[in-house]
Every structure is written in C-alpha cells, then in structure tokens.
Amino acid sequence: MQTSRQLETEDEEEAVIAPGDSLPTPSPRALRKPRDPGSPVYSVPPASYPKPWLGAQPAAIVTPGVNVTLSCRAPQPAWRFALFKSGRIIPVLYRGVSMELAEFFLEEVTPAQGGSYHCCYRRLGWGLGVWSHPSDTLELLVTDELPRPSLVALPGPVVAPGANVSLRCAGRLGGMSFALYRVGEAAPVQYRRSAQPWADFPLRGARAPGTYSCYYHTPSSPYVLSQRSEPLVVSADGSGSLDYTQGNLVRLGLAGLVLLSLGTLVFLDWRGRSRIPCSVRP
Structure with missing residues (x-):
C-alpha cells in the first residue's frame, strides 16, 4: 500500500x-x-x-x-x-x-x-x-522609440538679471541618461544620468537665454532613444535694465532742470545790469 x-x-x-x-x-x-x-x-x-x-x-x-x-x-x-x-x-x-x-x-x-x-x-x-x-x-x-519627454524651466522661462534657471527634462522611466541641447550648438550643453524619471540642468542667468530641447535614452547597449522634446525658449527679463534706464532719465531731467534754472537766473541778472543808466554805474 x-x-x-x-x-x-x-x-x-x-x-x-x-x-x-x-x-x-x-x-x-x-x-x-x-x-x-x-x-x-x-x-x-x-x-x-x-x-x-x-x-x-x-x-x-x-x-x-x-x-x-x-x-x-x-x-x-x-x-x-x-x-x-x-x-x-x-x-x-x-x-x-x-x-x-x-x-x-x-x-x-x-x-x-x-x-x-x-x-x-x-x-x-x-x-x-x-x-x-x-x-x-x-x-x-x-519598443523602437521611447516616449517623448517634456522640458520646463524652473522657476520659469524668463530669467531676471543675476538669477539662475534650471531646465527639467522629464520622461516616464527612471534610470535613463538625459541630454540637453541648445539651438545652434551640435554637442549637448549638458549630459547626465538620473535614477529618477527626470533630470535637472542648472544654467547661469547670463548664459541661459536661448532655445532648448532634450531627449533621453537607455544607459547601456542596445540603446533605445526617445524623440526630442518640444523646444523651450528661455529669455532674459528686461525689467531690470528698463528700471535702470528710467532712473537715468529722471536724474538727467532733474539735472537739466537745475541747469535751466541757473541759466535763467544768469540771464535775468545780465538783463537787469544792462538796463542800469551809465551815470549810475560806478
């Protein structure tokens, strides 16, 4: 059994x-x-x-x-x-x-x-x-191609004088390698690998203005690439220089007014002296 x-x-x-x-x-x-x-x-x-x-x-x-x-x-x-x-x-x-x-x-x-x-x-x-x-x-x-990433500027695409900006390229998968490109330059501006589904690219304010795009790919062979992101335009904030120009104009206006006042006083003094009779003059 x-x-x-x-x-x-x-x-x-x-x-x-x-x-x-x-x-x-x-x-x-x-x-x-x-x-x-x-x-x-x-x-x-x-x-x-x-x-x-x-x-x-x-x-x-x-x-x-x-x-x-x-x-x-x-x-x-x-x-x-x-x-x-x-x-x-x-x-x-x-x-x-x-x-x-x-x-x-x-x-x-x-x-x-x-x-x-x-x-x-x-x-x-x-x-x-x-x-x-x-x-x-x-x-x-x-897949033949990874999904297209997004590209945004932090805190925003308009950079104030002396400020810095960070561009974030975000995909859907972690552990990828990311590349940031600027229009007019063949090589990547920056290149980095990230464990997160995104990568941040810091830019100095003075050199930040321009048109950018990014893509990402698998970190090892066989490489699978994404499409390029939509272009992002980063511009400089002109309000600081505008304020500076307006300040100069105000100062120049005040200086001109002072000169005009002095010129008027000199003219009035000269005219008053020219009307005094010769017998009265010393």
Whole structure:
C-alpha cells in the first residue's frame, strides 16, 4: 500500500518537465486530489521561503528582435523555477535546475512579449503547489522609440538679471541618461544620468537665454532613444535694465532742470545790469 508521501513524490516526478517547456498537464492522480474550489492554483508560502531576484540582460528596455535573458536568482538552492507574466495565472516558462540561478531565454522579442514579469522557486520537500514568495516585478519594454519627454524651466522661462534657471527634462522611466541641447550648438550643453524619471540642468542667468530641447535614452547597449522634446525658449527679463534706464532719465531731467534754472537766473541778472543808466554805474 502506498503512503501519502509516496503519492506526493510520484506526483512531483510526473510533473517534472524539461527546461524551457511550458506548464505541463497535471497528472490524473493530481486532478483527483480534493481542493477547495476557492483556493488559488499555488499555495501561499510561509515567510521562511524568501523571494528571489529577477533581472534582464542585456537590458529591460530593448528594441524588437533582440534576444533577452531573464535571470531568476534564489537565495538558496532550488529544485525548480517558474517565470510568470502579469495577466496570466500559469507560468510562461519553467526551469528545472538544482542551483540558485535559472535563466529564461526570450529569442527575438516582440512588443507583445513586453510586460510585467516575476519569478518564483520551489525546493524538494515543499508541499505540492507551494512556491516561494514572488520576486519584485520586472518591467520588460520592447519598443523602437521611447516616449517623448517634456522640458520646463524652473522657476520659469524668463530669467531676471543675476538669477539662475534650471531646465527639467522629464520622461516616464527612471534610470535613463538625459541630454540637453541648445539651438545652434551640435554637442549637448549638458549630459547626465538620473535614477529618477527626470533630470535637472542648472544654467547661469547670463548664459541661459536661448532655445532648448532634450531627449533621453537607455544607459547601456542596445540603446533605445526617445524623440526630442518640444523646444523651450528661455529669455532674459528686461525689467531690470528698463528700471535702470528710467532712473537715468529722471536724474538727467532733474539735472537739466537745475541747469535751466541757473541759466535763467544768469540771464535775468545780465538783463537787469544792462538796463542800469551809465551815470549810475560806478
């Protein structure tokens, strides 16, 4: 007579599949096992089954046709790995390996293969249907071109005399490399990498006026670039020089009025002297 442990082992052996195969059809014995209709396909693991790590090579953002490897690394030796995609209940790929690392190969990826992925692992001796906690989600983006960024001036596109301005190029993805261009110059004015979905480019007020645009791209090969942002015009604030000119005009007007007054007094004095009779003059 077979024990429950022997039945469980046989079920596990019947479920073993070759690396790269999709989810197998459950064995008849497994289908006969009673299960709560409301329970999930995979049991919730205890906290002692720590989650693995999932990464992508050569990158998580690639152009169509590139071969991508998704690597799932467990914190302890595992017996089997499974790769899941958001929106699907069953794994898209399995790997049967007796080590901490499993690799899932996606050949010549298409935009349809992009999406949110996570992986799990299980060890021998774990109950049927029990997997580790899922890894953090990995976003795989397959595209020819990244979305167009926006470019804004902080605090505004009009720069007062002596003030500085910062131009913010904002995309939709973090960890990108950003470049700022000024019309009339072939090379980027500034270039920087940012962990945030944006990058700030500080400009000195005296050199800030001009027309700018920016773009961003993946930080490593194969590079995926965005479109250029819409142009942004940064101009100098003329109110300071206008105030200075008005002040000069006021001062010149006052000086002219003083000179006119002095000239009038001199003229009146001269005219008064010219009318005095000669006999009266000393």
